[in-house]
Amino acid sequence: MKRQGLTRRAFLTTASATLGAVAVPSAGVPQELGAPRRAYGERSPFEESVRFFPESITPASSYSRTPLQDLFGIITPSALHYEVHHSGVPEIDPRLHEVMIHGLVDRPLIFTMDDLHRLPSVSKIHFLECAGNSGGEQIGRPARDPQRSHGLLSCSEWTGVPLRILFEQVGLKPSAKWIVAEGADAGRLARSIPLEKALDDVLVAYGQSGEALRPEQGYPVRLIVPGWEGNVNIKWLGRVQVVDQPYMTAYETGHYTDLMPDGKARQFTFVMEAKSVITRPAGGQELTGPGFYEITGLAWSGRGRITQAEVSADGGKSWQVAQLNEPILPKAVTRFRFPWWWDGKETSLQSRCTDETDYLQPAREELVAVRGLNATDHYNGIKVWYVHKDGKVSHEQG
Amino acid sequence: MNKARVFILCATIAVVTAAFAQAPTYKLGRPATAEEIRKRDISVAPDGAGLPAGHGTVTQGRRDYQTLCANCHGDRGEGMLQYPALVGGQGTLRSKNAVKTVGSYWPYATTVWDYIHRTMPYARPGSLTPNETYAVTAFILFLNGIVDEKAELNEKTLPRVKMPNREGFVGDPRPDVLTGKVDK
Numbered sequence: 001m002k003r004q005g006l007t008r009r010a011f012l013t014t015a016s017a018t019l020g021a022v023a024v025p026s027a028g029v030p031q032e033l034g035a036p037r038r039a040y041g042e043r044s045p046f047e048e049s050v051r052f053f054p055e056s057i058t059p060a061s062s063y064s065r066t067p068l069q070d071l072f073g074i075i076t077p078s079a080l081h082y083e084v085h086h087s088g089v090p091e092i093d094p095r096l097h098e099v100m101i102h103g104l105v106d107r108p109l110i111f112t113m114d115d116l117h118r119l120p121s122v123s124k125i126h127f128l129e130c131a132g133n134s135g136g137e138q139i140g141r142p143a144r145d146p147q148r149s150h151g152l153l154s155c156s157e158w159t160g161v162p163l164r165i166l167f168e169q170v171g172l173k174p175s176a177k178w179i180v181a182e183g184a185d186a187g188r189l190a191r192s193i194p195l196e197k198a199l200d201d202v203l204v205a206y207g208q209s210g211e212a213l214r215p216e217q218g219y220p221v222r223l224i225v226p227g228w229e230g231n232v233n234i235k236w237l238g239r240v241q242v243v244d245q246p247y248m249t250a251y252e253t254g255h256y257t258d259l260m261p262d263g264k265a266r267q268f269t270f271v272m273e274a275k276s277v278i279t280r281p282a283g284g285q286e287l288t289g290p291g292f293y294e295i296t297g298l299a300w301s302g303r304g305r306i307t308q309a310e311v312s313a314d315g316g317k318s319w320q321v322a323q324l325n326e327p328i329l330p331k332a333v334t335r336f337r338f339p340w341w342w343d344g345k346e347t348s349l350q351s352r353c354t355d356e357t358d359y360l361q362p363a364r365e366e367l368v369a370v371r372g373l374n375a376t377d378h379y380n381g382i383k384v385w386y387v388h389k390d391g392k393v394s395h396e397q398g
Numbered sequence: 399m400n401k402a403r404v405f406i407l408c409a410t411i412a413v414v415t416a417a418f419a420q421a422p423t424y425k426l427g428r429p430a431t432a433e434e435i436r437k438r439d440i441s442v443a444p445d446g447a448g449l450p451a452g453h454g455t456v457t458q459g460r461r462d463y464q465t466l467c468a469n470c471h472g473d474r475g476e477g478m479l480q481y482p483a484l485v486g487g488q489g490t491l492r493s494k495n496a497v498k499t500v501g502s503y504w505p506y507a508t509t510v511w512d513y514i515h516r517t518m519p520y521a522r523p524g525s526l527t528p529n530e531t532y533a534v535t536a537f538i539l540f541l542n543g544i545v546d547e548k549a550e551l552n553e554k555t556l557p558r559v560k561m562p563n564r565e566g567f568v569g570d571p572r573p574d575v576l577t578g579k580v581d582k
Binding site for chain 2: 056057058061086087100101102107108109110111112115118119168169170180182186187188189190238239241243245247248249250253254257259261262263264265266267268269270271273357359360361362363366367370371373374378
């Protein structure tokens with residue numbers, strides 16, 4: 001199977017050899033000493049996978065997508081983590097940054113980053129997924145590769161202080177029912193979150209896969225709201241207000257609400273439901289001929305652990321159980337794989353998953369029958385890739 | 399939220415609140431003064447809590463809108479390119495081509511005020527005064543036929559504006575797409 005960058009990589013190898021650069025022919029052993037040490041690592045120059053984003057006249061209010069088809073395992077490299085911003089990426093000096101907790105509390109407090117680093121911490125692996133991820137699939141505009149269809153999904157190890165511990169420091173009043181979390185970005189993006197969830201598993205996170213958060217992911221500190229739509233995971237966290245009602249901010253009324261066929265819109269649809277996608281072989285890739293291929297992909301659920309992933313290589317007529325790679329963690333991405341022999345004929349590949357609540361990922365048609373075509377957020381239908389006779393894999397039936 | 403869920407939520411909060419009495423405190427963080435809270439807290443609730451004193455008329459808003467907003471959203475709020483329309487769509491939410499705007503879809507006038515106050519104009523978020531925000535909000539609501547041409551909005555009248563889609567939202571019924579038994 002050809003990975004997308006292969007042609008260009010082959011070209012680079014040739015070009016480098018011609019120019020007498022450090023690259024060596026793949027069959028050879030270097031005759032010269034290699035490169036010296038470096039203080040902050042970079043990937044091999046042969047690796048070119050990047051985030052994708054379209055041109056925009058409002059680049060500070062836009063997104064970039066993770067190249068899921070190029071990733072291994074379950075952790076997204078921080079440099080490839082998807083982004084959605086509404087007022088750009090602020091540059092925040094952590095020495096000046098503070099998080100204020102106030103509202104229906106006994107002792108409103110302001111925490112510095114040093115305070116947060118000193119408090120008891122945990123590390124948890126969780127996915128983040130934009131509510132709008134793969135929304136184009138719902139309205140019948142399937143995207144051509146995993147990055148473009150499902151790339152508003154990433155998974156990292158997050159380190160920080162449970163929000164519950166910060167609430168223990170300020171003391172909650174009995175009238176507390178919701179919180180409003182607010183970013184320190186230019187637009188001070190704010191979302192209301194029920195106190196029940198805030199006390200359950202929400203983190204005030206400063207670490208991302210072993211180092212400080214990337215600026216695009218909320219440096220120096222953000223909320224992680226496990227399993228819930230990306231937008232409530234407030235980045236650049238500056239303020240948490242404890243309140244008695246949802247504050248009905250723009251992103252929980254005008255946006256991220258799902259308009260149903262009866263004209264009513266669903267609100268506070270926080271959980272990202274069980275979903276999966278085959279990342280190899282997938283659209284944009286090419287099978288080099290009949291024979292063995294390992295099908296692999298990702299499954300995740302905002303309600304807990306993935307208990308089963310299944311693959312169909314015959315247009316959904318039969319489903320086979322795929323192997324789940326360890327670790328299988330709640331509200332995290334789980335990688336599945338399945339051995340497959342391609343006979344050289346036209347076919348299709350699709351996956352579906354089940355989570356620990358026994359919820360089974362639905363087909364697009366089943367979902368659309370209930371939710372119609374006016375809503376495009378929180379879509380979790382099955383994604384189908386079509387394998388053509390020439391080995392090309394695409395999002396379109398031949 | 400049904401009564402059982404409300405009960406569980408209240409019970410959870412009661413237990414957790416009680417547990418906090420014994421919870422360790424680490425004596426980290428400094429007290430936030432009333433002045434610090436006043437300066438940083440810009441939240442606005444749908445009942446108007448948090449709205450600063452101020453006022454603005456449709457007439458003032460028409461002028462401010464032309465200077466601050468029309469360049470992206472168009473002279474009459476029609477929108478262009480990635481800049482959304484602020485007007486229209488009322489009566490379309492059941493149709494195949496539903497048009498969701500501030501006028502047709504947003505349930506609270508306080509949300510419009512809060513969003514403009516936080517994020518607009520696009521290139522200078524948070525730069526509008528409360529009075530400018532009341533005025534621009536009044537003009538946009540006027541364009542949608544929600545307030546009349548003589549209207550003045552302030553911290554008392556804004557929360558009382560009834561938006562057309564105020565009753566248009568429901569809670570989360572999921573899981574709503576059930577595909578039957580899983581083959582195991």
